[in-house]
């Protein structure tokens with residue numbers, strides 16, 4: 001059978017082959033989107049280095065039934081793309097994402113009290129509530145409120161917020177009248193710490209863009225997942241991808257590009273040396289390396305969509321000066337990322353039972369926690385578990401501390417707050433700590449001036465597209481929704497290239 005002049009055989013279009021690398025939110029979104037829009041014209045293979053799906057947003061269950069959390073994750077009301085993708089995969093998002101009742105709880109050291117921010121009501125009430133937060137001494141409240149109102153006005157104004165990217169949010173605030181010391185209160189610090197930008201500065205663009213996307217209480221409402229993310233969210237999406245005709249290959253670690261002229265002609269891959277990312281505490285901690293003797297080249301693809309995280313991407317083809325001196329690649333070296341740290345602590349007695357949302361403002365590195373007991377199905381009705389505290393933060397400054405020091409310091413600092421009480425006395429049943437240091441685990445820092453160096457989906461290679469939370473996209477925040485948006489944009493770029 002010979003192809004006809006228009007490249008078809010017996011009237012059927014010859015399918016073009018697409019390789020998608022990475023099965024985090026961006027890779028899964030890109031792979032499904034390619035088949036949803038052009039399955040008659042595309043064959044899509046998704047490869048990823050580990051076993052568990054979801055990348056940095058994965059969490060799973062061990063054979064002993066315990067959760068292995070890579071880091072606490074929340075979904076925000078404006079995550080329309082992620083929710084819609086999940087629904088198309090046959091999962092009712094309302095069944096798997098539970099609201100934290102619009103509440104979050106800043107701990108202010110000056111009063112040693114955990115306060116509550118309530119996001120209920122309409123948009124104006126929400127902005128007003130945020131602006132009239134009662135956790136500050138009376139003398140600072142008016143000043144803080146005036147600034148927050150201005151920040152909301154700017155965020156909702158429709159103006160191009162990227163013009164604030166070269167400024168840090170603290171400076172933006174002080175330039176807009178906030179007294180400098182007010183930036184030290186937890187409620188304010190949270191804006192950069194929740195993006196793990198501590199101790200670095202966060203771009204004003206990034207914070208204002210978050211405020212814009214959370215433009216109403218509904219869009220700002222925070223949700224948590226009822227079980228391990230890999231099983232509850234990412235596996236159904238992968239099954240959906242397979243049902244559309246895609247194929248999936250785990251344990252495939254991409255190490256280098258093979259290229260000729262302006263085309264990627266192959267990808268060097270190997271089996272990872274360990275079980276790979278996401279298979280337990282150690283795998284999350286260690287760098288994943290190619291196992292000797294397993295190297296091979298994947299070839300025959302027309303297009304490649306890479307959702308490899310930035311810190312891994314910049315280590316590929318390192319010996320090739322020509323590539324790394326070219327402007328597009330050289331620019332990527334201006335981006336930095338951070339190692340995160342997370343801890344799950346189970347107690348026998350209830351702790352923070354009256355705080356449905358995240359409690360934050362405690363000292364780094366694990367200064368944020370959420371009691372997941374009411375949310376995780378496995379623990380919700382288990383009377384032997386009083387609370388499941390999920391802590392998260394950035395490792396910077398604490399790299400030399402031992403795990404024991406980190407655990408002990410965190411227990412001490414939270415226990416000093418009367419509303420938490422002595423955590424040891426609450427009966428510690430289990431502690432699991434993860435230092436997410438491997439390149440694939442690092443999270444992009446949204447520092448001032450960073451956006452000019454973030455690429456879009458297109459690359460100097462005509463058939464290589466990039467996606468991931470670190471790639472610029474319509475959402476533009478370093479989060480799952482940004483990664484999904486970016487994956488879908490890369491898929492659209494491939495389809496556009498098909499003509």
Ligand SMILES: Cc1cc2nc3c(=O)[nH]c(=O)nc-3n(C[C@H](O)[C@H](O)[C@H](O)COP(=O)(O)OP(=O)(O)OC[C@H]3O[C@@H](n4cnc5c(N)ncnc54)[C@H](O)[C@@H]3O)c2cc1C
Pocket residue numbers: 021022023024025026027047048049050053054055056057070071072073074075252253254255277307308309312340341342392393436440441442443467468469470478479480481483
């Ligand atoms: C501690 C922590 C807490 C967070 N909390 C939130 C939150 O509350 N809400 C939120 O929305 N976001 C949160 N995030 C961010 C969110 O996890 C990321 O933005 C999102 O996972 C990025 O998706 P991605 O697909 O771009 O990359 P990743 O999730 O990193 O996925 C990349 C994929 O590529 C694979 N891969 C990597 N290198 C290779 C290679 N060389 N070869 C083959 N495959 C490779 C990985 O195994 C993975 O499958 C958090 C992140 C961390 C670290």
